[in-house]
Amino acid sequence: MLTSASAKNSDKVSLKTLISYSLSSYGMNVIYNLTAVYLMFFYTDSFGLNALAVGTLLMVARVIDAVVDIFIGIAVDNTNTRWGKFRPYMFIGAFLVTLTTLALFLSPDLSSAGKLVYAYVTYIAWSISYSILDIPYWSLSAAITKDAAERTKVVTVPRTVASAGLWTVNVVALPLVYFFNGWAGAVAVLCGLFFVCMMFTVFGVKERYVVPRHEKQTLKGVLRLFFFENRPLRLLIISFFIIEMTANIRNAFTLYYFKYNLGAEAFIPLFKGLTVGFQIAGNVAVPFTAKWIGKKSTSIAGVLITSISMVALYFCGNSISLVFILSCIISFGVGLNYVVMSTMLADCVDYGEWKTGNRSEGMVFSANVFRAKLAAAIGSAVGGYALALAGYQPNIVQTNTTLTWLSLLFTIIPGILTFLAVGPMKNYELTETMNSKIVQEVRARREQAEPSLQ
Structure with a gap:
């Protein structure tokens, strides 16, 4: 029989596995942030779509x-193949995301109506393709190790590396566009980088601990688990939704704010590089702050840092240096939240198994992706509608009214909205002490159900 020491040692995640798993997080965030940061700008200023139409489309x-x-989450929970539970989806998804991302940034010579139809078809196809990849990728994090501390590392490191993907896009995307004299060549380079990263995970990471379900996952079961059986997950998703929705609103206006309010479009790559650097610093700080004040308090601290700094940003006027300083502080707070809340999702997987007897990685992480997509939908729609209502016209000098709204939507409005995320987190009860007890009880149940190891 395995001793507790040898069992614990077997749960250690090797450096090779950690690197192989994290590379996909980097590649996926190169592609995701390419669309999150630049697609609306591409649609309005390069493809020639109306801002109101873009808001509705997104x-x-x-x-x-x-x-x-x-x-997709239900399908993942019910999957069991000789190639694994999660990796087949990731392999297929990598191909689909590559093809649809290339299609997103093409500019076919079509009528106005034809362009809009093309944008709808390609963007919906891209979004579904990305989900086929994203849900099993993060679900895989719960199957690499049973050890709670090691699992936190498995989530924290890729989330930190993900910020490097955001940094890459923010720093090199526009220079690549200028180099290739268009978006197609730049996107092809980034897609190639993404695909290579994905293959490292597909072929380099083993699904070591896949727990069979006792009953088939269904839509009814998903709704029951979310609304009645997993309160910590519900509160976490609501808070995370508020944070990411407001981040999407603010991010949608970064390019416009720098181009029209500050007249500093040339500073955008530097600004993006610095702010992402501070977001990575926030990522790295999570293990230390979580150990010091706990995950819940770390998330609340991140919200307060972000919210207060956003409001203060409004009073900077046209001072580029103050915009840089406060935006770096904002990014640090965002970095805290994104990583600590991602580790809390893995805790909610254990809570759900403890409460119901069934493990639902696919459901938990698909709920999180659902949250992210809905936040992006509302945030982008608000951005597109606000641009139209403010009287925005591309590539001309904007009116004072338009400039005021661009400023408000980059500072005070997302600052106030972000503060609302404190409410759900104050009621989140899954503390470190409770989670440790749950992990021990779940492990004991599994050991009783499994044959003794001789």
């Missing part, structure tokens, strides 16, 4: 995709 497509995510 909202409709992401709502459709968010609903599809739930069914």
